[in-house]
Amino acid sequence: xxxxxxxxxxxxxRELLKVRLxxxxxxxxxxxxxxxxxSVTREERPDLILLDMGLPGGDGVVVMDRLxxxxxxxxxxxxxxxxxxxxxxxxxxxxxxARAYVQKPIDNDELMxxxxxxxxxxx
Numbered sequence: 001x002x003x004x005x006x007x008x009x010x011x012x013x014r015e016l017l018k019v020r021l022x023x024x025x026x027x028x029x030x031x032x033x034x035x036x037x038x039s040v041t042r043e044e045r046p047d048l049i050l051l052d053m054g055l056p057g058g059d060g061v062v063v064m065d066r067l068x069x070x071x072x073x074x075x076x077x078x079x080x081x082x083x084x085x086x087x088x089x090x091x092x093x094x095x096x097x098a099r100a101y102v103q104k105p106i107d108n109d110e111l112m113x114x115x116x117x118x119x120x121x122x123x
Contacts (some may be wrong), residue, residue: 002119003027005046007037008081009055013104015082017050020108024095030073034058038066041073048118053082053089060105064096077118081106 004026008014018028030039034057041049049067053060060080067073080093083104090101100114116122 001029002047003029003044004115005029005031005037005041006051007031007034007040007060008052009033009054010052010070013052014080014107016106017111020106020111024112024115026115032056033040034060034063034066038073039069041067041076042070046076048115049078050081050115051074051078053080053084053093057080061092061096064093065096068097070122079111079114079118081111092122101115 006014006017010031014030021028021078028076029044029046031037034055035063051060051063062093064078069111079100081102086103093101099118102111102114
């Protein structure tokens with residue numbers, strides 16, 4: 001089953017995402033800020049990244065830009081999960097390469113549909 005890296009500084013949100021993903025059979029790994037996001041991605045080689053926009057050490061766009069700088073990581077799809085205003089932040093995330101934008105509070109059906117789509121899975 002696919003491994004999903006959750007890059008999120010809020011412990012409650014990390015736990016919520018972990019529980020929802022494990023219930024669907026996905027493995028999870030974690031990073032807590034923009035700095036460790038790249039090192040954990042290099043180490044874990046996830047199939048997908050769920051990325052918060054508001055992170056210590058740089059926002060989600062910075063993380064996506066850093067991922068693109070590494071050919072071995074540039075192909076990993078990213079879904080941005082954020083509480084920031086979708087009309088502005090969603091556009092920034094998409095321009096930076098995100099496959100989808102999921103607004104917090106997280107709708108589980110929307111999240112799982114985005115995950116399946118980004119991984120190329122069918123229902």
